[in-house]
Amino acid sequence: MPESVKDANPGTGAVTAGPAALLEAQGIARSFPHRNGSVTPAVGDINLSIAKGEFVAIVGPSGCGKTTLLRCLCGLLKPDSGKLRYNGEPVDGVPDDVAVVFQEYNRSLFPWLSVRRNVEFGLTELPKPERRARAEEALQRVHLADVPEHYPWQLSGGMQQRVAIARAIATSPNLLLMDEPFASVDAQTRMRLEAMTASISTELGLATLLITHDIDEAVFLADRVIVLSPRPSHVVAEVVVDIPRPRDALEVKAMPRFQEYRRLIHDVIVNTESSTSATADSPVPARALGTQPERSA
Numbered sequence: 001m002p003e004s005v006k007d008a009n010p011g012t013g014a015v016t017a018g019p020a021a022l023l024e025a026q027g028i029a030r031s032f033p034h035r036n037g038s039v040t041p042a043v044g045d046i047n048l049s050i051a052k053g054e055f056v057a058i059v060g061p062s063g064c065g066k067t068t069l070l071r072c073l074c075g076l077l078k079p080d081s082g083k084l085r086y087n088g089e090p091v092d093g094v095p096d097d098v099a100v101v102f103q104e105y106n107r108s109l110f111p112w113l114s115v116r117r118n119v120e121f122g123l124t125e126l127p128k129p130e131r132r133a134r135a136e137e138a139l140q141r142v143h144l145a146d147v148p149e150h151y152p153w154q155l156s157g158g159m160q161q162r163v164a165i166a167r168a169i170a171t172s173p174n175l176l177l178m179d180e181p182f183a184s185v186d187a188q189t190r191m192r193l194e195a196m197t198a199s200i201s202t203e204l205g206l207a208t209l210l211i212t213h214d215i216d217e218a219v220f221l222a223d224r225v226i227v228l229s230p231r232p233s234h235v236v237a238e239v240v241v242d243i244p245r246p247r248d249a250l251e252v253k254a255m256p257r258f259q260e261y262r263r264l265i266h267d268v269i270v271n272t273e274s275s276t277s278a279t280a281d282s283p284v285p286a287r288a289l290g291t292q293p294e295r296s297a
């Protein structure tokens with residue numbers, strides 16, 4: 001196994017970012033109980049951490065619990081068990097300097113507000129001139145400074161996702177979580193958005209956690225790629241991507257090293273999927289997990 005890959009021993013093998021961890025998750029698990037008494041175990045037992053300014057991508061098979069994990073990590077969803085610390089403090093709700101970008105930009109933007117007002121939305125506590133300045137700077141970073149008075153429905157899908165990213169970075173976060181942010185745009189737009197995200201993260205020194213289905217995207221953007229098993233998910237491998245920055249997409253994707261990383265991650269996912277029981281797709285009776293259903297999820 002190349003040095004850049006570390007096996008993560010489920011349940012014990014913490015994937016760590018070292019002493020300067022910004023976000024640290026230990027033994028995070030989350031299931032969804034149903035009215036009929038069955039339970040869907042989504043996140044099994046996750047250990048991971050993200051350092052300040054680090055770009056981490058999480059990949060894994062469809063339905064393995066990536067979104068559930070992201071929602072736990074940012075404090076939107078309470079894990080059933082495990083410890084979660086942000087800046088050394090236990091997470092209870094979304095920390096002030098954490099921002100999230102979701103896949104469905106058309107559901108996260110307010111159609112009745114202009115682009116500028118959408119970006120200013122999370123800044124209401126600031127005086128108006130500062131609010132305006134922050135929104136303008138964020139719109140410049142996503143190359144939308146020329147359409148502040150447009151409404152989301154007047155923009156393409158890629159532009160709307162850029163507004164969502166501007167809104168996130170306008171709050172000056174230290175950690176940006178992105179849940180398959182480019183899954184709903186065409187391939188060329190996706191490439192442009194990936195390059196833009198790489199620049200923004202580097203320029204702002206922003207720690208970024210990206211959930212993606214796309215192995216190429218993960219390797220191109222990340223310093224580390226964390227690979228999850230089928231659900232209930234645990235970390236099966238961590239791949240440190242040793243490609244210098246700034247990265248040019250076409251150059252990087254032509255590198256033999258890039259091809260090795262993508263092959264490696266692909267193989268880990270396929271091997272883990274094939275060694276996992278087919279029954280993982282069905283909810284299991286609550287008693288088998290020692291969990292009592294609280295409510296229908």
Ligand SMILES: Nc1ncnc2c1ncn2[C@@H]1O[C@H](COP(=O)(O)OP(=O)(O)OP(=O)(O)O)[C@@H](O)[C@H]1O
Nearest residue numbers: 032040042061062063064065066067068069231297
């Ligand atoms: N609110 C909920 N109530 C019940 N089950 C849920 C809920 N949210 C997620 N699940 C279940 O948890 C499992 C993991 O879902 P999740 O969306 O986290 O996976 P994912 O890896 O992000 O999926 P995808 O690859 O399709 O984006 C799925 O079986 C899903 O049906």
